[in-house]
Amino acid sequence: MTTIHVIHENDAWLAPLRAAFGRIGTPFREWFVDRGTLDLRVPPPEGVYYNRMSASSHTRGHRFAAEHTGAILAWLRRHGRTVVNGPRALALEISKVAQYEALAAFGIDTPExxxxxxxxxxxxxxxxxxxxxxxxxxxxxxxxxxxxxxxxxxxxxxxxxxxxxxxxxxxxxxxxYIAAPEPFITRVEFVGGRFLYAVRVDTSDGFELCPADQCAVGKVCPAEAKGPKFRVIDGFSHPLIPRWEAFLAANDIGIAGIEFITDRDGRAWTYDVNTNTNYNPDAEAAAGVSGMEAIARHLAALAAAERKRAA
Incomplete structure (x- = not known):
């Protein structure tokens, strides 16, 4: 049995993924990364590895978790392990400058x-x-x-x-600052490097855009929110989807949420790539979709492919 290993540093954020693995009946192992040792003299266990390290890990007391993960990913790649969101993904997760320069290479506009x-x-x-x-x-x-x-x-x-x-x-x-005609941004989710769905996020109360922990950063628009804060957009399409997918493929990113805002002239500005994406449970329930289940099935498919190659 090929093992799925999930690298992370936030137990709360992993709970929905645990549930998704349970629903599809796929076992996995958690690798909580904070402090510890990494013995470079021995090869890593066989399996598929999914990196969920977050740029904000230091705010939870895990100051060197991202650096530790970087060492782990280098070790895994040296030994040819299958890694979802590998070293390049981590480099972009912890640097918006790196994100913007990588997006620009694909003709994707980012704010000045x-x-x-x-x-x-x-x-x-x-x-x-x-x-x-x-x-x-x-x-x-x-x-x-x-x-x-x-x-x-x-x-x-x-x-x-x-x-x-x-x-x-x-x-x-x-x-x-990009002024939008309406107080919302759009978050586009990708699993396996392919478009999954998009969420409209109301910014009337400010940029509280993290679906999992409501990352509040202050009021921007005094308007009152209308309807749910997060809403999956039915039938979403956008001309940037092929470019976003090409950007993800070129930068070792299999799973991500990409946020953009549209200005008064209809021009889309991409301003964040989150390689440790989370999903809003209420919005998903209303739309009948599950990002975490899509991730679990993607990882299970990768593990099955590895078992077939090894047979």
Whole structure:
């Protein structure tokens, strides 16, 4: 029996995947990555490995979990193991700069961005970019450091206060704010590198966009939310789907959620690639779909293919 191994650092986020494996009757093993040892003298166990390491792992006390995972993925690849979301996926998960540059290679628009190291340089970068703008962390997750600024005065006040959050990797992104005609963004889910479904996410109460843990980062629009915050879009299609799929294939990403926003001119701006994607249970229940079950079935199919090759 080919074993499925799931690498992760957040027990709560794994619960829906455990349930999905149970529904389809497929056993798997969990590899909780925080501290520990990695013996490079011996080969890793046979099997299929799924990397669910998150850019926000340090916010849960797992400061070096991503670095530990990077070492594990290098070890797995050295020995030819099947890895879903491998080293390149991890590199993009922990760096939005890397994401944007990789997306640009496929002609996918991302918001104008200036990467800044050093709080003292943020104001000058903001003047070059212009207002309104958003600050965010390069190594993000959970909306870390995301704040909207309408003026230089508001930004200066923030930079001089204790509210300013130093990014883990030292890189703050100064980014053009995209004004949408309606308060929502779209999150497009991919499993096995292929489009699964898309979710409309209401941003009336701010950018609380994480489906699993409601990553609140402050109000942007005072309008009241209309209907459910997360809603699976029936019959979604978009001309960028082939480009997103090509981008994922070229960057070792099998499972991801990609977020974009459409401006007043109808232009789509892709601003986040989440390789540790989660799903909203209420939205899925209403639509009769299951992202975690799609992942479980995908991993089970990979394991079956490995067993067939080994026979």
């Amino acid at each position: 961005t200036i990467a800044v190291v050093g709080r003292e340089h943020i104001g000058e970068a903001a003047q070059r970019l212009g207002f309104p703008l958003i600050l965010k962390h390069n190594r993000g997750g959970k909306g870390l450091g995301v704040r909207l600024f309408l003026s230089a005065a508001a930004l200066d006040e923030h930079l001089g206060s204790e509210a300013f959050e130093e990014p883990l990797d030292g890189i703050t992104l100064v980014q053009r």
